[in-house]
Amino acid sequence: MFTHGGRRQTVALRTANTCSSEESETMKQHNIAPLVLASAIAGSPFLFMQEVVSQTTSATATTSTSFTARDPGVRPGTYAGGPLKNLTASQLEYFGIAQAEFASAETVPEGLGPRMNLDSCGGCHAFPVLGGTSPFHNPQVDFAKGSSNSLPSFITPTGPVREVRFVKNADGTPDGGVHSIFTIAGRAGATGCSLAQPDFAHELAMSNAIFRIPTPVYGAGLIEQIPDTAIHANQLSNATAKQALGIRGRSNIVQAGNTMTGQPNLNGNDGTIARFGWKAQNKSLLLFSGEAYNVEMGISNELFQTERDETPTCQFATTPNDTTNTDAATPADALNGLQKFAMFMRFLAPPAPAPATPSTTRGSNLFSMIGCSQCHTPTLVTGKSTIAALSNQPANLYSDLLIHDMGPGLADGISQGQAGPSEFRTSPLWGLGQRIFFLHDGRTNDLITAIRQHQSGSSRTSDASEANAVVANFNRLSEPDKQHLLNFLRSL
Ligand code: HEC
Numbered sequence: 001m002f003t004h005g006g007r008r009q010t011v012a013l014r015t016a017n018t019c020s021s022e023e024s025e026t027m028k029q030h031n032i033a034p035l036v037l038a039s040a041i042a043g044s045p046f047l048f049m050q051e052v053v054s055q056t057t058s059a060t061a062t063t064s065t066s067f068t069a070r071d072p073g074v075r076p077g078t079y080a081g082g083p084l085k086n087l088t089a090s091q092l093e094y095f096g097i098a099q100a101e102f103a104s105a106e107t108v109p110e111g112l113g114p115r116m117n118l119d120s121c122g123g124c125h126a127f128p129v130l131g132g133t134s135p136f137h138n139p140q141v142d143f144a145k146g147s148s149n150s151l152p153s154f155i156t157p158t159g160p161v162r163e164v165r166f167v168k169n170a171d172g173t174p175d176g177g178v179h180s181i182f183t184i185a186g187r188a189g190a191t192g193c194s195l196a197q198p199d200f201a202h203e204l205a206m207s208n209a210i211f212r213i214p215t216p217v218y219g220a221g222l223i224e225q226i227p228d229t230a231i232h233a234n235q236l237s238n239a240t241a242k243q244a245l246g247i248r249g250r251s252n253i254v255q256a257g258n259t260m261t262g263q264p265n266l267n268g269n270d271g272t273i274a275r276f277g278w279k280a281q282n283k284s285l286l287l288f289s290g291e292a293y294n295v296e297m298g299i300s301n302e303l304f305q306t307e308r309d310e311t312p313t314c315q316f317a318t319t320p321n322d323t324t325n326t327d328a329a330t331p332a333d334a335l336n337g338l339q340k341f342a343m344f345m346r347f348l349a350p351p352a353p354a355p356a357t358p359s360t361t362r363g364s365n366l367f368s369m370i371g372c373s374q375c376h377t378p379t380l381v382t383g384k385s386t387i388a389a390l391s392n393q394p395a396n397l398y399s400d401l402l403i404h405d406m407g408p409g410l411a412d413g414i415s416q417g418q419a420g421p422s423e424f425r426t427s428p429l430w431g432l433g434q435r436i437f438f439l440h441d442g443r444t445n446d447l448i449t450a451i452r453q454h455q456s457g458s459s460r461t462s463d464a465s466e467a468n469a470v471v472a473n474f475n476r477l478s479e480p481d482k483q484h485l486l487n488f489l490r491s492l
């Protein structure tokens, strides 16, 4: 398992121990400087060379023959978090109100728990600003301090925020559900409630626990407004190139009906394409809000009315915990939490990329040439929306919103909707420049590792990742070209 701390050591090693790991972290940030400089005089071949050379000298070696490409690291500054351009005055007002709700922490008297992973949406969706993903310091570590909970081994100060799913139940049948890390036992307002945390050490020893890290929600309103026809048309495009690379991909359809004999009828929906979450398992921002409120924070609501844990001695608020306020003085006050969360995410602007430089332009071309863009579709266009700012807009998300078989190396054994144990949604890459942890379980914070992890299995054993041929293309690039590709990814 790679942690942020682990990465630092790796970087230090790569710089041949000529400096301490702290220094190399700083250098990593400084590597951005030439990139910005080059952008000032974009198009100059001289500066283009400069950039590569400067990367060379700050990496292991001084001669270009032994130059090794490396991840420039998190892009400094903040390029996300504001509202969409062209919102109306009243939409902007609602954005502000909704933003505050997304940031606010809930308490036991307000309905927090009895089991949860944290106390606010914004705590997990935090970096680089509200709406993003795991910050450098894991808020779950501090959260545990206000209770009688203990920290499981996989929650560390410098590791990513994590939620846990169990692959199987004790009797061997599929589980797949989220098992909350914390309980309210020992927290302010929870007198008389005693609840044990799941036995994570046991589940880990049985290889039955998998992790998910938060996905950022910038630009989520644009993703929500992409019509199914646009997703299908993109799926059918470049058929020859995709076939040659072994790329298939399918949509995660929310199935109508979905009754299974002898089992409860779990949430049948409307037969359209689901698109949010690591397996594209969720249909809309409102639905994700309802689910996250109950699953991540233990707040029952008008979409998910029932407490996930009904232990009588641990109920300190009326259910559902969060409701529409019919006595409110203003329309905004009447909204329930879910509507506000969804509104914040819907009105949230996509992340702004860094200005193009000759290196990032070359990297962008390579991204298409070697086939990354066959899954990470640079742009899909939204349909007609009642919200003008979301209507007929390009969404530069770098995803086809389809699920792909990523092979045994990334497989987590969990099925969600039609997405099977080794299938994942092509991660949208916008905002990648400012992400610390990568892949569904946050297993690395190094972009090269993230790319190489796309490759596993083989056609001989019928478990090949659909990305194998593309990763082979990546591996064949020269080191300077790899560097251009990485510079491009960190410019997003
Ligand atoms: C404990 C951390 C945590 C908290 C608290 C949390 N989330 Fe998340 N969020 C996650 C994780 C983990 C995922 C990925 C889940 C998955 O796909 O399995 C996620 C994914 C999402 C997504 C999907 C975005 C996309 O495109 O994939 C949305 C929307 C979202 N969260 C909204 C919310 C809202 C609204 C709240 C507050 C009610 C919230 N989250 C609270 C951890 C958290």
Ligand code: HEC
Pocket: 247, 278, 370, 371, 372, 373, 374, 375, 376, 404, 406, 410, 424, 425, 426, 427, 428, 429, 432, 437, 438, 439, 440, 441, 447, 450, 451, 454, 466, 467, 470, 471, 474, 489
């Ligand atoms: C077959 C489709 C496919 C191809 C081809 C592909 N990717 Fe991906 N990519 C995915 C999927 C699916 C994920 C999410 C996997 C997971 O988290 O387990 C992903 C995740 C990523 C991530 C991590 C993002 C995050 O949110 O953590 C990066 C970075 C990335 N891809 C870059 C690339 C690059 C660069 C290339 C070309 C060398 C490439 N990908 C080719 C499907 C693809």
